[in-house]
Amino acid sequence: MSLYRYKGKVRRVIDGDSIVCDIDLGFGIILSKRNVRLFGVDTCELRSKNPAIKQFAKLAKSFVKNQLPTGMEVVLSTHLDKGDKFGRVLAEIIMPNGYSLTNRIIDERWGVRYFGRSKEELLEAHRKNWLYHRDRGNLINPNVRDPFLDG
Numbered sequence: 001m002s003l004y005r006y007k008g009k010v011r012r013v014i015d016g017d018s019i020v021c022d023i024d025l026g027f028g029i030i031l032s033k034r035n036v037r038l039f040g041v042d043t044c045e046l047r048s049k050n051p052a053i054k055q056f057a058k059l060a061k062s063f064v065k066n067q068l069p070t071g072m073e074v075v076l077s078t079h080l081d082k083g084d085k086f087g088r089v090l091a092e093i094i095m096p097n098g099y100s101l102t103n104r105i106i107d108e109r110w111g112v113r114y115f116g117r118s119k120e121e122l123l124e125a126h127r128k129n130w131l132y133h134r135d136r137g138n139l140i141n142p143n144v145r146d147p148f149l150d151g
Contacts, residue, residue, distance in 0.1 A: 016043025016060030
């Protein structure tokens with residue numbers, strides 16, 4: 001359930017599913033440089049020890065950076081999440097053209113729907129996306145063996 005909508009200005013992209021925004025709360029109150037976790041999507045981890053998974057995470061981040069250049073004004077549709085261990089705002093990002101960034105990431109297969117799935121389910125979904133991009137020549141090194149087989 002969406003709680004509130006706020007104007008936001010993109011400061012930077014952290015990774016494929018996290019950004020930093022200035023959030024306009026109204027009445028001249030701005031929350032500066034707030035970490036925002038994208039609602040409903042998971043992308044591969046930049047900190048993975050597996051070089052192929054790390055590369056896929058970098059490509060997902062690059063996709064998001066292309067969608068959200070620094071300074072872009074967006075709308076944040078917030079969601080309640082008491083369990084975020086990093087203290088981030090959880091929000092769906094609505095871009096100026098009205099599209100949901102979450103849906104763009106999933107539609108382009110750089111990330112997967114996420115609402116508390118098991119680690120095994122997530123890995124298999126990420127693997128399917130990796131294979132999709134590998135087969136289309138979108139990876140830097142398409143000859144690398146399947147990185148998800150060994151985790």
